[in-house]
Amino acid sequence: MIANISPLAPSYTPELPAIDGITLRTVCAGYKNWQRNDLSLFLFQPNTVVAGLTTQSACPSPEVEWCRAAIKKGKARALVVNAGNSNAFTGHKGREAVAAITARVADHLKCALHEVFVSSTGVIGVPLPIKTACDGLEKAFSAEDVNWEHMANAIMTTDTFAKMSRQDITIQGKSVKMVGIIKGSGMIAPDMATMLGYIFTDAAVAPELLQKMLTKANKKSFSCITVDSDTSTSDTVLAFATAAAGNPILSSEEDKDADKLQEAVTAICLDLAQQVVRDGEGASKFISVSVNGAVSDESAHIIAMSIANSPLVKTAMAGEDANWGRVVMAVGKAGQPAERDLLSIRFGGIEVAAKGMVVPNYDEAPVAAHLKGKEIDISVDIGLGKGQAQVWTCDLTHGYISINADYRS
Amino acid sequence: MIANISPLAPSYTPELPAIDGITLRTVCAGYKNWQRNDLSLFLFQPNTVVAGLTTQSACPSPEVEWCRAAIKKGKARALVVNAGNSNAFTGHKGREAVAAITARVADHLKCALHEVFVSSTGVIGVPLPIKTACDGLEKAFSAEDVNWEHMANAIMTTDTFAKMSRQDITIQGKSVKMVGIIKGSGMIAPDMATMLGYIFTDAAVAPELLQKMLTKANKKSFSCITVDSDTSTSDTVLAFATAAAGNPILSSEEDKDADKLQEAVTAICLDLAQQVVRDGEGASKFISVSVNGAVSDESAHIIAMSIANSPLVKTAMAGEDANWGRVVMAVGKAGQPAERDLLSIRFGGIEVAAKGMVVPNYDEAPVAAHLKGKEIDISVDIGLGKGQAQVWTCDLTHGYISINADYRS
Numbered sequence: 001m002i003a004n005i006s007p008l009a010p011s012y013t014p015e016l017p018a019i020d021g022i023t024l025r026t027v028c029a030g031y032k033n034w035q036r037n038d039l040s041l042f043l044f045q046p047n048t049v050v051a052g053l054t055t056q057s058a059c060p061s062p063e064v065e066w067c068r069a070a071i072k073k074g075k076a077r078a079l080v081v082n083a084g085n086s087n088a089f090t091g092h093k094g095r096e097a098v099a100a101i102t103a104r105v106a107d108h109l110k111c112a113l114h115e116v117f118v119s120s121t122g123v124i125g126v127p128l129p130i131k132t133a134c135d136g137l138e139k140a141f142s143a144e145d146v147n148w149e150h151m152a153n154a155i156m157t158t159d160t161f162a163k164m165s166r167q168d169i170t171i172q173g174k175s176v177k178m179v180g181i182i183k184g185s186g187m188i189a190p191d192m193a194t195m196l197g198y199i200f201t202d203a204a205v206a207p208e209l210l211q212k213m214l215t216k217a218n219k220k221s222f223s224c225i226t227v228d229s230d231t232s233t234s235d236t237v238l239a240f241a242t243a244a245a246g247n248p249i250l251s252s253e254e255d256k257d258a259d260k261l262q263e264a265v266t267a268i269c270l271d272l273a274q275q276v277v278r279d280g281e282g283a284s285k286f287i288s289v290s291v292n293g294a295v296s297d298e299s300a301h302i303i304a305m306s307i308a309n310s311p312l313v314k315t316a317m318a319g320e321d322a323n324w325g326r327v328v329m330a331v332g333k334a335g336q337p338a339e340r341d342l343l344s345i346r347f348g349g350i351e352v353a354a355k356g357m358v359v360p361n362y363d364e365a366p367v368a369a370h371l372k373g374k375e376i377d378i379s380v381d382i383g384l385g386k387g388q389a390q391v392w393t394c395d396l397t398h399g400y401i402s403i404n405a406d407y408r409s
Numbered sequence: 410m411i412a413n414i415s416p417l418a419p420s421y422t423p424e425l426p427a428i429d430g431i432t433l434r435t436v437c438a439g440y441k442n443w444q445r446n447d448l449s450l451f452l453f454q455p456n457t458v459v460a461g462l463t464t465q466s467a468c469p470s471p472e473v474e475w476c477r478a479a480i481k482k483g484k485a486r487a488l489v490v491n492a493g494n495s496n497a498f499t500g501h502k503g504r505e506a507v508a509a510i511t512a513r514v515a516d517h518l519k520c521a522l523h524e525v526f527v528s529s530t531g532v533i534g535v536p537l538p539i540k541t542a543c544d545g546l547e548k549a550f551s552a553e554d555v556n557w558e559h560m561a562n563a564i565m566t567t568d569t570f571a572k573m574s575r576q577d578i579t580i581q582g583k584s585v586k587m588v589g590i591i592k593g594s595g596m597i598a599p600d601m602a603t604m605l606g607y608i609f610t611d612a613a614v615a616p617e618l619l620q621k622m623l624t625k626a627n628k629k630s631f632s633c634i635t636v637d638s639d640t641s642t643s644d645t646v647l648a649f650a651t652a653a654a655g656n657p658i659l660s661s662e663e664d665k666d667a668d669k670l671q672e673a674v675t676a677i678c679l680d681l682a683q684q685v686v687r688d689g690e691g692a693s694k695f696i697s698v699s700v701n702g703a704v705s706d707e708s709a710h711i712i713a714m715s716i717a718n719s720p721l722v723k724t725a726m727a728g729e730d731a732n733w734g735r736v737v738m739a740v741g742k743a744g745q746p747a748e749r750d751l752l753s754i755r756f757g758g759i760e761v762a763a764k765g766m767v768v769p770n771y772d773e774a775p776v777a778a779h780l781k782g783k784e785i786d787i788s789v790d791i792g793l794g795k796g797q798a799q800v801w802t803c804d805l806t807h808g809y810i811s812i813n814a815d816y817r818s
Contacts, residue, residue, distance in 0.1 A: 055741075056742070056744070057738070057741030057742055058740070058741045058743070058744075058745070058746070058747040058748070058749070059737050059738070059740055059741030059747060059749040059752065060741070060749070088734070088737075089734060089737050089749065089762065089765060089766065089767070090765075090766060091750065091764065091765040091766035093766075124734040124737075125733070125734055125762070125766070125767045126767075233737065233738055233741050311720070311805075311809070311813070312813060315809075315810055315813035315814035316813070316814070318810070318814035319813070319814040321814075324534070325497070325498060325533040325534055328468050328497075328498050328533075328642065329466070329468070329642055331467070331468055332464075332466030332467045332468030332469070332642050333465070333466055334467070335465070335467075336467070337467070338467040338468060339467070340467070340468040340469070340498065341500065343468065353498065353534070355500065356498060356499075356500040357498065357499060357500035357502075357534070358498070358534045358535075395814075396720075396810065396814070397810060397814065398807055398810050398811075398814075400720070400724075400810075401724055401727070401805065401806060401807050401809075401810055402807075404720070404721060404724035404725070404728070405724035405725070405727035405728040405730075405804075405805070405806065405807075
């Protein structure tokens with residue numbers, strides 16, 4: 001499938017620095033009949049720690065099951081990412097493929113099995129071919145080192161652009177680098193465009209603290225985006241820290257500069273999450289939905305996601321239509337405390353509805369101009385309390401239908 | 410807006426009998442600049458009882474607020490349905506319009522205010538014009554009687570066909586008639602295509618029992634359909650019973666033949682609900698989703714709705730694609746107990762995935778033929794328990810996007 005680059009792709013691509021303790025390799029294993037790298041191998045120096053989050057799906061891929069268990073051990077020496085075959089819903093054969101990959105890498109590195117992480121993305125229902133994977137690994141073991149951009153490209157499936165982010169911080173006087181790459185653009189079957197995100201840093205940090213920071217960052221980033229409300233069976237975010245920066249190891253949120261590491265993790269997660277939305281299938285608008293005045297932050301989040309997931313709101317934005325009535329509808333159906341006569345709604349900062357009624361004679365010109373742009377702000381004040389939340393989504397267009405309905409598996 | 414009749418419209422339209430104790434009138438009040446009936450007046454003989462259900466929305470229309478309160482009194486002498494203006498999100502002006510209509514009708518009939526019911530459907534954010542409504546009522550008071558088909562047409566907004574249903578039963582030796590009409594096809598702004606459904610019978614039944622029966626029927630009908638997961642601010646279902654059939658009044662589920670009345674109410678609600686799905690915006694397939702083997706009926710219902718609301722499942726059906734992977738995804742994201750390796754999935758009765766894997770070499774020809782039809786069956790066995798549920802939806806097509814995004818309010 002040849003897709004045009006999303007019109008919402010960032011105009012600027014950051015240059016990503018090498019990170020001490022991490023070696024990057026990518027090769028063409030040949031999961032499909034194509035000439036592109038589709039097996040990526042990230043090698044980490046000993047004592048690298050890992051934290052991670054996986055899909056809540058009750059039907060996860062064997063890779064997700066493997067990672068869920070291995071994350072608990074907190075240590076990592078390698079990550080293998082396969083593109084072109086998700087290995088999801090493949091029963092015992094899928095589990096055997098994961099076992100073969102981890103065994104081969106652990107044997108090569110002389111490390112424990114649980115220090116090897118695996119993700120796969122692509123067609124579902126077809127067991128990952130073990131020989132293809134193992135032959136690919138052999139090639140990767142002796143391949144030349146590459147840079148982050150090669151890796152960001154090699155993990156893509158239906159993505160229309162490579163997604164990368166960086167943060168630079170100082171922890172107790174030591175320069176610390178952080179890099180993130182991610183793939184995902186909604187879900188396209190048979191290439192279920194699973195979201196796979198990876199964060200790499202040379203910070204020295206205890207795995208328990210890194211896990212805590214990633215979990216906190218997730219609440220403000222990956223948990224706040226939606227393309228089509230559907231959840232992949234393989235979504236995974238992993239964070240690796242090599243300790244090569246040489247800062248005194250951080251083990252508590254109270255440690256000096258731990259707040260800086262938290263901020264960097266949150267910032268990189270948010271940037272990566274928003275890039276996924278910007279590559280949403282068929283997206284022509286990047287939409288921010290802010291809710292304040294709810295009874296709690298949780299309530300605000302539920303209302304914001306109700307708006308962001310509403311097909312009617314998303315099609316209205318595609319149509320550049322200041323349809324506040326659909327926003328009222330989405331607030332009303334969220335099942336959260338709300339009072340029609342206290343609600344107010346803004347598009348691009350301009351109040352169009354307030355206190356249960358349209359704002360009489362509001363100036364339509366700036367609203368229309370705002371909706372013609374690529375970046376849309378919808379803001380809702382519930383008027384009941386102090387709870388607030390912000391989430392991001394894209395519009396729902398003919399492009400989404402074409403990608404998902406006009407395709408035959 | 411001129412729309413073609415939905416390809417899923419029933420080929421057969423039932424003839425609906427007059428019901429003793431009910432008089433039907435419809436006129437052109439002129440809520441829009443059009444030549445069609447848009448104000449419908451249903452007159453009920455004294456002692457007619459009423460039961461009803463309204464949207465769960467926290468931002469309901471003033472009509473819904475009025476009906477919620479009046480239903481509790483249990484008696485009805487009139488129902489007014491306005492088409493072309495939903496009066497939703499119109500603040501105090503909207504409430505004044507409802508007050509004016511109920512006052513005018515109550516004065517005319519010399520009945521209590523709470524015996525007059527009002528629904529409105531159409532553009533939102535514009536207060537229903539009181540003079541237009543009251544002039545329309547004057548016309549209706551002296552208009553000629555019409556039949557059910559006229560009424561079913563007069564309450565339509567963006568519907569592409571009039572929706573009617575009938576049931577005939579015998580209660581303790583007396584013939585009892587039941588008629589239902591409904592409008593709704595998803596939500597189109599500014600014409601939010603609210604679902605308004607009305608059931609009429611000459612049965613003699615206590616309002617508390619009728620309410621109980623309607624609530625029970627709702628769980629198996631209106632609660633089991635979804636077009637686009639969005640919920641209107643005005644959805645209302647009302648049931649009126651005139652007692653003209655002369656059967657001994659039913660007041661308990663234990664009464665002789667009360668089960669027959671329950672069955673008729675459930676059957677008519679289900680038929681009406683399915684007709685709404687068949688008029689879903691842009692729909693080209695009518696989809697039944699059955700789930701069994703869940704840990705409870707409630708769990709099965711949540712899983713079935715997760716499948717029925719999934720944009721990826723709905724676009725796959727539009728594309729006639731046997732994409733069981735998307736069904737797995739929708740089961741997985743439902744947040745209900747499920748075991749990947751116990752799941753099985755059927756399209757049109759043919760098992761395509763079982764025990765966590767695709768069924769090797771399943772016969773694709775009959776599956777492909779089934780998916781080319783207009784009536785699609787998706788069946789999922791969770792394999793954990795005895796819970797079951799069935800829900801109905803339609804596919805997600807370019808037509809839906811065209812209706813909702815290509816439109817400017």
